Amino acid sequence: MSGTLVIDVAGLNKHFGDKHVVRDLALQVREGEILGFLGPNGSGKTTSIRMLCGLLTPDSGRGSCLGFDVLKESASIKRQVGYMTQKFSLWDDLTIRENLDFVARMFGMRKRREAVAQALEELGLAGRRDQLAGTLSGGWKQRLALASCLLHEPRLLLLDEPTAGVDPKARRDFWEEIHRLSAKGITVLVSTHYMDEAERCHQLAYIAYGVLLASGTAADVVASQKLQTCEISGAGIQGLAEALRQLPGVDQVASFGNTLHVSGTDGQRLQSSLQAFIAGRSLSMTAVAPSLEDAFIRLMQASQDQFRG
Amino acid sequence: MNAYNGFSLHRWLGIMIKEFIQLRRDRLTFGMIVGIPIMQLLLFGFAINSDPKHMPTAVVMADPGPFARSYVAAMQNSEYFRIVGSVDEREADRLLDRGDVQFVVTFPVGFHRDLVRGQMPTLLVEADATDPMATGGAISVLKHLGIEVFAPDLPGLRQPANAPVDLRIQRRYNPEGITAYNIVPGLSGVILTMTMILMTGLAMTRERERGTFENLLATPATPFEVMTGKIVPYILIGLIQVTLIFLAARWIFAVPMHGNLFLLYGVVLLFICANLTLGITFSSIARNQLQAMQMTFFFFLPSLLLSGFMFPFRGMPEWAQAVGSVLPLTHFVVLVRGILLKGNGPELLWNHVWPILLFMLTVLALGLKTFRKTLD
Numbered sequence: 001m002s003g004t005l006v007i008d009v010a011g012l013n014k015h016f017g018d019k020h021v022v023r024d025l026a027l028q029v030r031e032g033e034i035l036g037f038l039g040p041n042g043s044g045k046t047t048s049i050r051m052l053c054g055l056l057t058p059d060s061g062r063g064s065c066l067g068f069d070v071l072k073e074s075a076s077i078k079r080q081v082g083y084m085t086q087k088f089s090l091w092d093d094l095t096i097r098e099n100l101d102f103v104a105r106m107f108g109m110r111k112r113r114e115a116v117a118q119a120l121e122e123l124g125l126a127g128r129r130d131q132l133a134g135t136l137s138g139g140w141k142q143r144l145a146l147a148s149c150l151l152h153e154p155r156l157l158l159l160d161e162p163t164a165g166v167d168p169k170a171r172r173d174f175w176e177e178i179h180r181l182s183a184k185g186i187t188v189l190v191s192t193h194y195m196d197e198a199e200r201c202h203q204l205a206y207i208a209y210g211v212l213l214a215s216g217t218a219a220d221v222v223a224s225q226k227l228q229t230c231e232i233s234g235a236g237i238q239g240l241a242e243a244l245r246q247l248p249g250v251d252q253v254a255s256f257g258n259t260l261h262v263s264g265t266d267g268q269r270l271q272s273s274l275q276a277f278i279a280g281r282s283l284s285m286t287a288v289a290p291s292l293e294d295a296f297i298r299l300m301q302a303s304q305d306q307f308r309g
Numbered sequence: 310m311n312a313y314n315g316f317s318l319h320r321w322l323g324i325m326i327k328e329f330i331q332l333r334r335d336r337l338t339f340g341m342i343v344g345i346p347i348m349q350l351l352l353f354g355f356a357i358n359s360d361p362k363h364m365p366t367a368v369v370m371a372d373p374g375p376f377a378r379s380y381v382a383a384m385q386n387s388e389y390f391r392i393v394g395s396v397d398e399r400e401a402d403r404l405l406d407r408g409d410v411q412f413v414v415t416f417p418v419g420f421h422r423d424l425v426r427g428q429m430p431t432l433l434v435e436a437d438a439t440d441p442m443a444t445g446g447a448i449s450v451l452k453h454l455g456i457e458v459f460a461p462d463l464p465g466l467r468q469p470a471n472a473p474v475d476l477r478i479q480r481r482y483n484p485e486g487i488t489a490y491n492i493v494p495g496l497s498g499v500i501l502t503m504t505m506i507l508m509t510g511l512a513m514t515r516e517r518e519r520g521t522f523e524n525l526l527a528t529p530a531t532p533f534e535v536m537t538g539k540i541v542p543y544i545l546i547g548l549i550q551v552t553l554i555f556l557a558a559r560w561i562f563a564v565p566m567h568g569n570l571f572l573l574y575g576v577v578l579l580f581i582c583a584n585l586t587l588g589i590t591f592s593s594i595a596r597n598q599l600q601a602m603q604m605t606f607f608f609f610l611p612s613l614l615l616s617g618f619m620f621p622f623r624g625m626p627e628w629a630q631a632v633g634s635v636l637p638l639t640h641f642v643v644l645v646r647g648i649l650l651k652g653n654g655p656e657l658l659w660n661h662v663w664p665i666l667l668f669m670l671t672v673l674a675l676g677l678k679t680f681r682k683t684l685d
């Protein structure tokens with residue numbers, strides 16, 4: 001894919017006290033791309049996103065966001081960024097309409113009333129516009145938050161776990177909306193824990209303990225882990241996970257429905273161990289392409305080994 | 310791009326409107342607005358007594374004879390009076406009006422002669438009685454002073470019935486020495502100090518604790534817009550409170566209202582703004598609502614004690630007066646007494662207006678400097 005870089009940062013660092021929360025982060029996102037930002041809790045995703053839109057000052061680093069310097073021009077960046085916070089942070093004691101109206105005023109929108117009315121219409125909330133935001137359910141809060149950060153027609157969306165705690169239908173609608181926006185040329189950086197969502201992104205970045213461990217397309221990320229994976233199925237398979245994990249050549253075991261994905265970086269050893277294991281048991285084994293989830297489990301384990309010794 | 314970094318009326322209005330709406334929905338705060346003035350009015354209705362000394366006193370000397378001089382010396386020695394100088398009548402009036410002196414003592418023409426002849430010359434003492442607590446002790450001392458000073462030279466005075474001078478005491482501004490007159494103007498200031506700082510003190514920390522601050526920060530709103538926009542609704546609340554207090558003063562305590570109402574509200578407005586600025590600055594320094602509350606009380610206590618509201622200003626030690634003169638409440642109390650009880654006009658007020666202005670601007674600058682534009 002070609003196109004201008006909307007986010008182009010390198011060497012971003014952030015400490016809280018003596019805790020090094022983000023280490024030498026480098027990210028590049030092209031215009032219109034959807035970047036999935038993944039990593040376990042506490043790995044620094046929120047911190048990174050906040051640094052991109054000027055809500056936190058990086059301790060060091062350089063780069064640009066929408067062509068503006070991330071360190072010096074955060075005021076200009078804010079004007080063209082729609083930032084959706086991880087926790088719902090609109091005003092509970094304002095109504096839906098008042099919240100949108102306030103945000104529209106903050107961004108100095110010319111046709112404020114029309115924009116707010118239209119947003120309410122698109123949200124399907126026109127009938128409940130006078131309901132206090134605090135009384136909305138999780139899914140509606142999420143839609144309201146998205147609507148409010150789209151009001152001023154930003155060129156870049158920074159969405160921090162936008163679908164946490166939202167039902168599947170709402171999640172599907174949400175992702176359709178994201179792809180519509182992306183098609184219009186809006187760049188999206190979205191952090192998530194959901195594997196199916198990661199698969200909907202054009203690009204992925206995986207961060208753990210503040211370190212970017214992998215990035216690229218889903219295929220790139222999977223390939224980068226150099227995993228060999230075997231799928232094992234059969235009766236009583238779930239009880240065998242622990243035994244499988246102890247075999248030489250097996251790095252990880254993950255259950256996928258009624259099957260187990262057993263993966264290792266050394267294909268030969270993996271194969272021979274497994275063959276010996278299933279012999280005499282009523283199990284079947286097939287070599288499969290490692291999935292994105294297998295790759296993420298690998299990444300998570302590797303980072304734990306690295307940082308926890 | 311530059312236009313965005315400057316002040317935007319749109320955004321400022323937006324912040325103001327938002328604050329108005331939120332305030333309207335906040336029942337507790339609304340209860341406070343009405344409840345606090347009434348509660349405090351009752352609490353402070355009773356004065357606390359005290360006996361201040363070294364009160365500035367001007368002398369109008371129409372007869373500079375030796376008796377007059379020894380009388381002045383005796384006043385000084387009594388420690389209740391500090392003679393600031395000898396002036397003419399017009400100047401004396403002005404000093405009293407501005408509150409620069411507490412007393413003016415006038416020795417009439419022929420004081421010495423009449424005294425020697427036993428004709429009881431009139432000694433006129435004019436007291437600024439807006440704060441009756443401050444003058445009571447000093448006046449009772451004056452009553453005994455005559456006999457003590459003149460007895461050695463005028464043997465005819467040995468009998469207590471023969472007072473040497475005809476001591477006339479004029480209590481200006483509050484002839485009956487009613488404490489409520491003094492309490493009510495001061496109380497309006499105390500209530501404003503407390504409620505204004507407390508309410509705005511919570512304004513920003515509330516956003517921080519609820520997490521909405523992050524959303525606010527993600528918008529292009531500038532610190533100045535946020536700080537000043539947020540305090541506007543509270544100005545209105547302050548004005549409502551003051552009106553409640555003044556009405557109560559008028560109808561419950563029958564405090565006379567002499568001065569110009571516009572002037573009064575002008576002063577009130579300035580004072581409200583000064584307190585709100587302090588509150589919002591506390592709010593931007595504090596990490597949470599508890600800290601903001603602690604800062605408020607840390608400021609409120611000295612205001613209460615050192616402003617001349619609880620204890621007569623001139624009765625306080627010098628260091629306390631120095632601290633007190635920085636506090637807006639000190640000047641507000643003088644201003645409101647001046648306007649309400651003395652009917653002072655604008656020309657007399659500037660002396661106590663600029664310290665409040667200076668306080669406000671300094672605090673605003675500090676607030677803007679400490680405003681955190683990030684979540685760091």
Ligand SMILES: Nc1ncnc2c1ncn2[C@@H]1O[C@H](COP(=O)(O)OP(=O)(O)O)[C@@H](O)[C@H]1O
Pocket residue numbers: 016021039040041042043044045046047048684685
């Ligand atoms: N304001 C803060 N002060 C101190 N520590 C923080 C702050 N914000 C985040 N952290 C810490 O930084 C680490 C990364 O947090 P975060 O960026 O929220 O991770 P993620 O969004 O990936 O879950 C966590 O250990 C968290 O406790």
Ligand SMILES: [Mg+2]
Pocket residue numbers: 042045046047086160
């Ligand atoms: Mg997070």
